[in-house]
Amino acid sequence: MIGKVISAESDRITARILLDDIENINMGDLLIIESRFKYLARVSSIFSKNIGEPNLPDKIAVLTDRIDDMESLFGTQFYYAAECGILGVLDSGIKPAKTIPKFLSKIRKAESKDLEFLLKEGKNYIKIGRLRNMDLPIKIDIESFITKHAGVFGKTGSGKSNTVKVIIKEMIKHNIPCLVFDIHGEYGYKRGLGGMENVIVVGLPGGECDVSLTVPLQMIKPGDLRVMTTLTEAQEDAVALIHKRYGGKWLEYISQTDTENIVSEFENKIQMTTVLALQRKIGRIVDYNFVGRDFNSLNYIRDKIRQDKVIIIDFGDYEHDDWAIKLITSVISRFLLNKYKKYKKEGHKTKETLLVLEEAHKLLNVDTAKKTVFSDIVREGRKFNLGLCIVDQMPHKIFEEVLAQLNTVIIMLLTNIKDREHLVLSSENDLSDFKKEMKRLDIGEAIITGISVPFPIPAKIDLFSLSRSKKENFDQFEFNELDI
Ligand SMILES: Nc1ncnc2c1ncn2[C@@H]1O[C@H](COP(=O)(O)OP(=O)(O)O)[C@@H](O)[C@H]1O
Ligand SMILES: [Mg+2]
Numbered sequence: 001m002i003g004k005v006i007s008a009e010s011d012r013i014t015a016r017i018l019l020d021d022i023e024n025i026n027m028g029d030l031l032i033i034e035s036r037f038k039y040l041a042r043v044s045s046i047f048s049k050n051i052g053e054p055n056l057p058d059k060i061a062v063l064t065d066r067i068d069d070m071e072s073l074f075g076t077q078f079y080y081a082a083e084c085g086i087l088g089v090l091d092s093g094i095k096p097a098k099t100i101p102k103f104l105s106k107i108r109k110a111e112s113k114d115l116e117f118l119l120k121e122g123k124n125y126i127k128i129g130r131l132r133n134m135d136l137p138i139k140i141d142i143e144s145f146i147t148k149h150a151g152v153f154g155k156t157g158s159g160k161s162n163t164v165k166v167i168i169k170e171m172i173k174h175n176i177p178c179l180v181f182d183i184h185g186e187y188g189y190k191r192g193l194g195g196m197e198n199v200i201v202v203g204l205p206g207g208e209c210d211v212s213l214t215v216p217l218q219m220i221k222p223g224d225l226r227v228m229t230t231l232t233e234a235q236e237d238a239v240a241l242i243h244k245r246y247g248g249k250w251l252e253y254i255s256q257t258d259t260e261n262i263v264s265e266f267e268n269k270i271q272m273t274t275v276l277a278l279q280r281k282i283g284r285i286v287d288y289n290f291v292g293r294d295f296n297s298l299n300y301i302r303d304k305i306r307q308d309k310v311i312i313i314d315f316g317d318y319e320h321d322d323w324a325i326k327l328i329t330s331v332i333s334r335f336l337l338n339k340y341k342k343y344k345k346e347g348h349k350t351k352e353t354l355l356v357l358e359e360a361h362k363l364l365n366v367d368t369a370k371k372t373v374f375s376d377i378v379r380e381g382r383k384f385n386l387g388l389c390i391v392d393q394m395p396h397k398i399f400e401e402v403l404a405q406l407n408t409v410i411i412m413l414l415t416n417i418k419d420r421e422h423l424v425l426s427s428e429n430d431l432s433d434f435k436k437e438m439k440r441l442d443i444g445e446a447i448i449t450g451i452s453v454p455f456p457i458p459a460k461i462d463l464f465s466l467s468r469s470k471k472e473n474f475d476q477f478e479f480n481e482l483d484i
Helices: 019-024 056-063 070-074 112-119 142-147 160-173 222-228 233-256 259-265 272-287 297-306 322-345 373-384 417-426
Strands: 003-009 012-017 030-034 038-050 078-090 106-109 125-131 137-141 150-153 178-182 199-203 310-314 353-357 386-392 408-411 445-450 457-461
Touching: 012 019, 012 038, 019 078, 030 078, 038 112, 056 070, 078 112, 112 137, 125 142, 125 160, 137 142, 137 457, 142 353, 142 386, 150 160, 160 178, 160 310, 160 353, 160 386, 160 457, 178 322, 199 297, 222 233, 222 272, 222 322, 233 259, 233 272, 259 272, 272 322, 297 310, 297 322, 322 353, 322 373, 322 386, 373 386
Parallel strands: 150 386, 150 408, 178 310, 178 353, 199 310, 353 386
Antiparallel strands: 003 012, 003 106, 012 078, 030 038, 030 106, 038 078, 125 137, 125 457, 408 445, 445 457
């Protein structure tokens, strides 16, 4: 026993902690409260208290250099306590607690045998690590993790990408198709899953890959330009007019036609300065060497995903090019969402498919989130079995409506108070109990909350290691087939 219940209210209790045990109790520890039911609780804060005169702490303050032992002088007027959230009632599994434990119910640390239900095998789970300080696996429900969307947040170096690599490796075992936007080249050949069976690295120049990425010009829509850069009202109007007339060839038209000709063709509805500004912006897109006229990697990606493969888009030399990042992630994701919508309409089955977006704040910030396809995916992807996992080191920059749609949240070390506050305020999961713990996590430690876990899990994520079995023999595919 480490203490007893001294107060309780709905879903939380305060525990008196025995003097000798105070330093054995950590934030986030799981505790068992034995009352009529067996409650599972989690330590959310630890503190010292005193009874009696309000100025008692001041009296000690002036005596500190003369006394070593509080007990002999002040008896039990000083004590330690911990506040704990009740996670549920244990009974062969875990159920929501509808009662509170009695005063002075005994409290002890949870042990593996209390949570044995986590060991039950099931084929719809992935295992990504262990419960902290316990020899029990963390199991995540695949279907709800994917289709109800997830977020992995933590400061740089806290272990986010490692976590996602472990998740993807598990998805591969379960034949779940994934598409990873690997902005910093961590998931492919350098330190990642490149070379594993069923993994295909599709790369931009500068990174090692299996096939190179080519985005056809026709697949770039006016909306993509809006995500990449701010357009003035006049530019918006001009793009709308030109797109209406030229459809999929709008980019070619703007970049290849003389400025004066555009102005005269549109009977002066478009100003010269507007055309010049657009030509400058569009010139940058057309000049990208991954933007092509004939080749189309999108069909290839779609086909491989339909065969349950994992596609890693390695951004190579473009890891710091925000325009390229926004363009590629938007075009590919929209293509996939549209295909999944079409499959559904035609009555074809689609398997749950996971999209992973690193550096999510570049697209899902307050200014651009609503303009991107990713908002559509978090809103309606579930209907088509398409789910999003966003990964970010600065969650305070993510639009709150997007955060609210993430039903699984994996929190790693967050030292910035703005990040912690924003997550707690925006998430549908009640994260307030973890606020203090978020800034105390070690590398690779996480709090996993939400719909795909039975209760908020204090986790130690496995360290990713590669099990390269066989390099796939990349089949030739029809590059020129444009199926838009
Ligand atoms: N679960 C873990 N166990 C042990 N070490 C880890 C774990 N997660 C991360 N690390 C270490 O921390 C480093 C940074 O992790 P990484 O996942 O790249 O962080 P982030 O993506 O948050 O910047 C890794 O290279 C690895 O050495
Ligand atoms: Mg990372």
